[in-house]
Amino acid sequence: MTLEHAEAAATSIAPDAGETSRRLLLTLFGSPTATLGVILIVLLLLAALFAPLIAPYDPIAQDIAQRLLPPSATHWLGTDGFGRDVLSRLIFGTRPSLTLLALVVVTSLPIGLVVGIGAGFSGGWVERVLMRFTDIVMAFPQLVLALAFVAMLGPGLINSALALTITGWPAYARQARTETAAIRQSDFLAAAQMAGITGPRLLFGHVLPLVLPGAIIRVALDLGGIILNAAALGFLGLGVQPPTPEWGTMVSDGTKVIFDQWWIAAAPGAAILIASLAFNLLADGLRDILDPRRE
């Protein structure tokens, strides 16, 4: 068998990841909940991208004469204790939330994949040590450690993202390990190895593409929760620092006047709910599609 033959054989035996994703997308838009989720996510992304164009006011411009106004035609969601327009702050508030979400995903997913693929492919004691470590981190309380981490190292977007990453990766590692272990003995990997493909090229070129779709779906299930944890950090004053608008911080600001000017806390809380719901709707649709037992 020549090299070219082995390469060709490896390609033809390998399950086609591209085809799977295409079918997945088609089925996804057949699910009304997932479609609604995707629409909401797109709206949030647009709001974040074009915030300066959409927002009616400057989100940090204070106007003490206009403070604590109820919702009206000029200020649709009223104004806060510094006379800032709540709607404009909500629109700009998409930015830290989505940035943090993106930061957590692009850091925790690679860590999980490296640990999981490494463990699943090596087997033996490497696998045992890595997975025992994964289990230990997975048993940690995510929100509590995130709070402690940010409280000790200082508030802010980067530290919040780091804190959520440190406890967030184990689920992806477990998933990647299971899938890697399942294909470790498969013919197409044997064919690839016969063709002389080994080491990183084998892991990243042949194993990773097959493990990635499952891992991405596993990430999707967590996105709503990450939004909530980020908002909780903000609520406790550990997120992005004022005057940058952040939803959790805005709820916290509104707490002081909740019985008189309830809309100041209600509006950003509703924004957190909608953002988290959007990702959970998407995840719900994905779960339905992937569940082989679905009716």
Added chain:
Amino acid sequence: MSSSTLPRNATRRPLGRRVVDSTRGFAVWFGTFVLTLFGLLVVTFALGLTSAADPALHRVGDHASEAVYQAARHDFGLDQPIPVRFGQYVWGILHGDLGASWSNSRPIASDLARVFPATVELSIVAIIFGAVIGVGLGLASALKPRGAIDNILRLVSLVGYSVPIFWLGLLMLLVFYAILHWAVGPGRLDDIVQYSITWHTGFALIDTLIAGDWDSFRDAVAHLVLPAAVLAFYAIAGISRLTRAALFAELGKDYVTAARAKGATQRQIVLGQAFPNVAGVVVTIVALSFTVLLEGAILTETVFAWPGLGRYLTSAIFVADMPAILGATLVIGTSFVTVNAIADLLTRSLDPRLRT
């Protein structure tokens, strides 16, 4: 339909073999548990090390001379190598020493011991509400798949997974306390009760009953209802959804098809056969939800001014009381890890396939 058609203990292994297996399984479980707790200690210790906050500087202040500062460092053992300091840290914790709070100079361990029962009381009441309603919803939706309750459950669990619990708590206070006057305000007891009650167990519900003081008991219940309901809602989402999933998986099995062919109704199948078979799974689901609830309690206590571990932690965060933050993190983390380990042990003992 007799229970003899159920797949129970299809193959019985010899008793001696089972005991050896379960002893080994228990040893592995216990080893993981101890390792996890040790990992938690490493994390809190490392957080204390990397923090910009310097206990010696905090004690002597900015204007102290270098000699005074160095003496304080020596006092705290900060001049020792890191492994020695870790050893001292673990040694202190094993002896119930979590250091002194920066804000009130009291020993953190005794403050945490004082607030611990409040959190236990709140979360136990919440998990009871959550388990009863959550399992009930799961059962009801399995009785009529795609029916009204099934759809409501889907909505409730989606919203439950997505709602920021601190905001939900605020809205509940606004609606039921400020607007409708149905509930009492934040806190655990009215001031007058707070200072007249004799604490024995630390549980307000039990101690007021011991005293035979019905008015105080009613006050304790009134304060508990709203935060417990908010926390319970948090747990219901997970419990109902997972119970439903477990039941639906069970309903797809062959013995259910056989029962249906013999004319059993959905109610007979769900309540008489499927539910008893997944009862073990449901216990695990509830135990795991309890860990989720412990984290939810941190925010709920903060909103409702509930004097428990969670509010202790967030109050310490607000005033940057570093040793108190680490102490509270360790205690909440240890509770979390313990409940998690118990849930894991339950899963192993209830599902023979997972025994190692």
